Amino acid sequence: MTDMMNNKHVRVVVRTRPTTRFASQAIEIIPDKNIVNIHVPKPEDAGFINNQQSDWSFKFDKLLHNVSQDAVYEECGTPIVRSLLDGYNGTLLAYGQTGAGKTFTMTGATENYRHRGMIPRAISQVFKEIQARPQYAYTIRISYLEIYNENMIDLLAPVGQSADMAVVEDKNGCYVKGLSQVIATNEEETLNLLFEGETARSVGDHALNRSSSRSHTVFTIHLESKSRVDSSDDVIFSKLNLVDLAGSERLAKTASSGKTLKEAMFINKSLTFLEQVIIALADKKRDHVPYRQSRLTNVLRDSLGGNCNTLMIANIWGEADHLEETISTLRFATRMSCVTNEPVVNVQYDPMTLVKKQEREIKELRQELAMYDTLIGRSHVQYEPFTDGQKAELAKRVRAWFDGTDDEIEIVTLRQVKEIMNVFKGMYLQWAQGGDRCELPKAGGATGPATAGGMERDISAALEEEDGVGETEGMGFSIGVAPVSGPNGRRKVINKKAPPAAKKEPFVPNAASRQSSTSFVYGSSPAPTTGTTGSGGDDAGHSPGGSPEVQGASRFGDQGAMGPVGIPALQPLPPIPARAKPDRNEEFETFKRGPGKDLAQALIENKRILRDKKRALVDLTARVTTLKASITDLKTAVARDRDQALQADTEHDPALYSAPIPADVQAKLDSLATLKADAKRHLEAVAQTKSELEYAARVVDTCRERLVREFDAWYLQVYCDAPAPAGVGEARPTSVAERRTAAAAAAAAVAGMTTDASVADPLDLAEQFDLMLNDKLMEDPASYSYYAALKRRQRRGAKPQARTLM
Numbered sequence: 082m083t084d085m086m087n088n089k090h091v092r093v094v095v096r097t098r099p100t101t102r103f104a105s106q107a108i109e110i111i112p113d114k115n116i117v118n119i120h121v122p123k124p125e126d127a128g129f130i131n132n133q134q135s136d137w138s139f140k141f142d143k144l145l146h147n148v149s150q151d152a153v154y155e156e157c158g159t160p161i162v163r164s165l166l167d168g169y170n171g172t173l174l175a176y177g178q179t180g181a182g183k184t185f186t187m188t189g190a191t192e193n194y195r196h197r198g199m200i201p202r203a204i205s206q207v208f209k210e211i212q213a214r215p216q217y218a219y220t221i222r223i224s225y226l227e228i229y230n231e232n233m234i235d236l237l238a239p240v241g242q243s244a245d246m247a248v249v250e251d252k253n254g255c256y257v258k259g260l261s262q263v264i265a266t267n268e269e270e271t272l273n274l275l276f277e278g279e280t281a282r283s284v285g286d287h288a289l290n291r292s293s294s295r296s297h298t299v300f301t302i303h304l305e306s307k308s309r310v311d312s313s314d315d316v317i318f319s320k321l322n323l324v325d326l327a328g329s330e331r332l333a334k335t336a337s338s339g340k341t342l343k344e345a346m347f348i349n350k351s352l353t354f355l356e357q358v359i360i361a362l363a364d365k366k367r368d369h370v371p372y373r374q375s376r377l378t379n380v381l382r383d384s385l386g387g388n389c390n391t392l393m394i395a396n397i398w399g400e401a402d403h404l405e406e407t408i409s410t411l412r413f414a415t416r417m418s419c420v421t422n423e424p425v426v427n428v429q430y431d432p433m434t435l436v437k438k439q440e441r442e443i444k445e446l447r448q449e450l451a452m453y454d455t456l457i458g459r460s461h462v463q464y465e466p467f468t469d470g471q472k473a474e475l476a477k478r479v480r481a482w483f484d485g486t487d488d489e490i491e492i493v494t495l496r497q498v499k500e501i502m503n504v505f506k507g508m509y510l511q512w513a514q515g516g517d518r519c520e521l522p523k524a525g526g527a528t529g530p531a532t533a534g535g536m537e538r539d540i541s542a543a544l545e546e547e548d549g550v551g552e553t554e555g556m557g558f559s560i561g562v563a564p565v566s567g568p569n570g571r572r573k574v575i576n577k578k579a580p581p582a583a584k585k586e587p588f589v590p591n592a593a594s595r596q597s598s599t600s601f602v603y604g605s606s607p608a609p610t611t612g613t614t615g616s617g618g619d620d621a622g623h624s625p626g627g628s629p630e631v632q633g634a635s636r637f638g639d640q641g642a643m644g645p646v647g648i649p650a651l652q653p654l655p656p657i658p659a660r661a662k663p664d665r666n667e668e669f670e671t672f673k674r675g676p677g678k679d680l681a682q683a684l685i686e687n688k689r690i691l692r693d694k695k696r697a698l699v700d701l702t703a704r705v706t707t708l709k710a711s712i713t714d715l716k717t718a719v720a721r722d723r724d725q726a727l728q729a730d731t732e733h734d735p736a737l738y739s740a741p742i743p744a745d746v747q748a749k750l751d752s753l754a755t756l757k758a759d760a761k762r763h764l765e766a767v768a769q770t771k772s773e774l775e776y777a778a779r780v781v782d783t784c785r786e787r788l789v790r791e792f793d794a795w796y797l798q799v800y801c802d803a804p805a806p807a808g809v810g811e812a813r814p815t816s817v818a819e820r821r822t823a824a825a826a827a828a829a830a831v832a833g834m835t836t837d838a839s840v841a842d843p844l845d846l847a848e849q850f851d852l853m854l855n856d857k858l859m860e861d862p863a864s865y866s867y868y869a870a871l872k873r874r875q876r877r878g879a880k881p882q883a884r885t886l887m
């Protein structure tokens with residue numbers, strides 16, 4: 082790295098303008114030690130109390146006394162330009178009073194090649210360095226700015242096209258917005274730009290009647306470099322500011338009036354601010370640097386201290402007349418040399434190459450993960466994006482999970498989770514748009530919408546766990562078609578309750594009971610089994626199996642009142658934008674007469690079956706009571722006959738004991754046996770009917786719950802513009818107009834059906850309670866847990882009631 086890099090402070094080089102009138106008595110130059118000593122003789126009239134300082138000693142990084150442009154460039158230009166090519170920002174400032182040689186130093190005398198200054202030499206070196214570094218691709222842009230009386234002038238702007246400029250700062254550093262940055266591809270082009278700018282400057286001087294020494298100029302070489310060979314995606318941006326400052330002479334010396342005074346004040350201010358900035362930069366304790374006080378400091382804010390190489394050439398004019406300015410310049414230069422810089426390479430990233438780099442990194446990380454998985458024995462983990470085929474396969478598995486045919490989807494990667502979420506989303510959207518119902522989840526009685534339906538499903542599942550009866554499978558429910566995954570525990574309980582006589586044709590609501598003739602209608606049933614056995618006894622009137630009402634229930638199923646897959650085909654109602662929601666109880670009635678008609682009828686039918694079972698049980702119980710009474714009567718009669726016979730046997734005739742039983746007594750005994758057998762059958766029937774009754778009560782509960790749930794879904798859909806519940810309706814209007822027409826038609830149909838006694842089934846207490854709970858849930862879904870628990874408690878409480886209704 083260059084010397085420049087090793088210097089942490091701003092380098093200050095003092096250059097003297099050659100003159101034959103050098104004030105050698107006052108100025109002592111010690112070039113070897115880079116020291117300038119100044120001795121100012123005290124004025125003789127000042128007397129002995131004159132305590133003004135008269136001797137100064139200044140030490141700098143380099144003292145260039147009467148040296149050539151070559152030597153100056155070698156000392157100041159070469160390292161800073163090399164740093165520029167390495168990616169470091171640089172600033173080279175020429176400071177000093179007017180006539181001290183700043184412009185000569187920076188631009189040089191254009192008429193003589195040997196006298197060319199730092200700028201043309203820097204340009205030349207930049208292109209030479211570029212040629213020497215073919216492994217990098219460079220882009221060079223040039224800007225040339227003049228600051229005059231705090232105004233910024235774009236010296237490279239096409240005539241009359243100077244834009245508004247402002248100093249802005251972003252993550253790439255600070256720059257002058259609106260200032261031309263002209264791409265230059267070779268030394269000549271770049272020099273042309275320099276001269277073009279010089280011309281523009283002199284034209285401006287002439288037009289404005291000003292001296293070029295009254296303005297600051299900043300010639301900037303912007304460099305962008307990128308490796309051609311390295312796989313690195315770094316793009317390095319660097320810039321070199323070559324600053325020819327306005328004359329630093331103090332106001333007093335050029336004191337005048339009008340325009341000159343104004344110029345002097347601006348120069349004075351900007352250089353004062355430059356000095357303040359430099360002092361602030363030199364003071365490590367200060368965290369605020371007042372860059373914004375002047376255009377100059379603002380433009381150079383990222384080039385005076387911090388991460389760049391800064392070098393100041395202090396030009397002094399070593400004549401006695403300019404001693405004061407020389408001292409002032411040297412003092413300023415000394416302060417400048419205290420500023421510490423820590424140059425860093427300005428590496429930025431090209432977005433495209435950055436993307437490539439990150440892609441490469443991702444690939445490597447995936448490989449690493451795959452290796453890790455192999456090591457720990459996980460071989461099927463997928464980190465690559467899912468292909469369409471894999472997505473379809475995953476979607477299938479998700480549906481299987483919904484249907485309950487797949488217990489679990491093993492989660493292996495975040496990507497897989499995201500894909501699953503996408504499947505859910507796709508299903509939901511399809512559902513919301515009324516797409517193919519077959520694509521929808523079918524399990525868990527998923528007939529409600531995603532909102533309330535989800536909660537209802539959970540509630541339902543919880544209740545089913547409690548109840549152990551039936552299953553809200555999409556396939557509907559009927560006795561004889563037990564749920565595939567129905568709770569076994571519950572089955573056992575029912576089996577225990579079944580009387581021994583049930584061995585013949587036991588009433589067991591599980592798979593073994595498929596032969597049972599009892600069919601409850603739960604929403605619907607896939608071709609419910611018709612009564613075929615019913616061999617509970619010869620008392621067909623009391624036999625559950627042979628009861629005509631039960632067969633009626635079967636017919637109900639056979640009549641095709643239910644949908645083919647067991648879900649009542651609710652008539653679809655399209656969403657209507659939220660509006661005043663009518664009374665839910667009234668709407669429940671509407672629902673039961675309209676879209677929920679089949680389900681309502683199923684509920685009514687099941688309730689009817691329940692009532693009939695209760696009646697049958699009452700009848701059976703009464704019959705048992707009658708039989709028991711008859712048996713008791715007969716027993717009494719037989720006992721009476723026996724007593725009479727015993728009383729008649731006063732002789733204790735042994736022949737009496739071997740004599741045949743009198744016919745009338747035998748008849749009584751036969752009757753007694755028959756009655757006992759009949760009573761036994763009836764008792765068995767009572768036990769079986771009790772089981773059926775219990776089961777019927779549960780089916781009614783479940784059916785009611787489903788009706789309410791589907792009503793909620795429907796209500797949400799109609800009045801809250803929620804998505805249509807899955808499985809509700811086969812043919813669905815697509816357009817809004819169609820949906821509204823369908824809504825109107827449904828309403829009209831309902832209105833016309835109000836006299837339909839078949840569905841006139843007022844809310845019972847349980848239905849009202851369910852409706853109330855669902856209302857609450859819709860008001861505040863967060864209350865789900867509370868109400869689910871409440872509902873469960875209510876259901877628990879309701880169960881014994883239902884059982885004791887008999």
Ligand SMILES: Nc1ncnc2c1ncn2[C@@H]1O[C@H](COP(=O)(O)OP(=O)(O)O)[C@@H](O)[C@H]1O
Nearest residue numbers: 098099178179180181182183184185186190294
């Ligand atoms: N090192 C030098 N060698 C020869 N001539 C110089 C040198 N420095 C300055 N001059 C001459 O002095 C004059 C004033 O210099 P200039 O660079 O215009 O001063 P400034 O820009 O500081 O006002 C010019 O004519 C210039 O040629």
Ligand SMILES: [Mg+2]
Nearest residue numbers: 183184293294
């Ligand atoms: Mg000048």
